[in-house]
Amino acid sequence: MILLQKGVKNVYPINLGGSIHLEDVKATMVQAKHTSSYGETEGTPIYAGEAVGYIFDFHNDHTLYHSGDTAIMSDMKLIQDVYEPTIAILSSSGHFTMGPKEAAYAVKNLLNVQYVIPSHTFPTKKRLLRQRF
Numbered sequence: 192m193i194l195l196q197k198g199v200k201n202v203y204p205i206n207l208g209g210s211i212h213l214e215d216v217k218a219t220m221v222q223a224k225h226t227s228s229y230g231e232t233e234g235t236p237i238y239a240g241e242a243v244g245y246i247f248d249f250h251n252d253h254t255l256y257h258s259g260d261t262a263i264m265s266d267m268k269l270i271q272d273v274y275e276p277t278i279a280i281l282s283s284s285g286h287f288t289m290g291p292k293e294a295a296y297a298v299k300n301l302l303n304v305q306y307v308i309p310s311h312t313f314p315t316k317k318r319l320l321r322q323r324f
Contacts, residue, residue, distance in 0.1 A: 219246040223261035246274045253277045263293035267301040279304045282311040
C-alpha cells in the first residue's frame with residue numbers, strides 16, 4: 192500500500208494467502224517472520240506492515256519459494272505441502288534473518304526443494320561501527 196500511496200503505477204495489492212496471475216506465473220503472498228519498517232520520522236522507524244514471502248508458480252515449470260526476510264518458522268512445512276516448491280530462495284545471513292544453521296534445518300526438515308539459493312545482505316562490521324546504533 193505504501194507504493195500506491197507514493198503514486199507508483201502498476202502495483203497489484205494482495206494480502207497473505209492472496210494470489211495474482213501475471214501471464215505465465217501465479218504469485219501468492221505467504222507469511223514470513225520479521226520486522227518491517229522503512230525510513231523514519233523524528234528518529235522513529237515507520238511501520239511498513241507484515242513481512243512476507245512469495246510463491247511463484249511458473250506455468251508448466253518450476254515453483255519458486257522466496258522466503259523474504261524471515262526467521263525459521265514451522266509454516267515453511269505448510270508452504271511445502273501446499274505449494275510444492277522445487278526451488279527456494281532463503282534468507283540465511285544470520286544477522287537480520289535466520290542464519291545458515293536454521294536455513295539448513297529448513298531445507299533438511301521443512302522444505303523438499305531441488306535447489307536452494309541463499310540470500311540476504313547485511314551491513315559489514317565496519318558499517319555497523321560507523322552507524323553507532
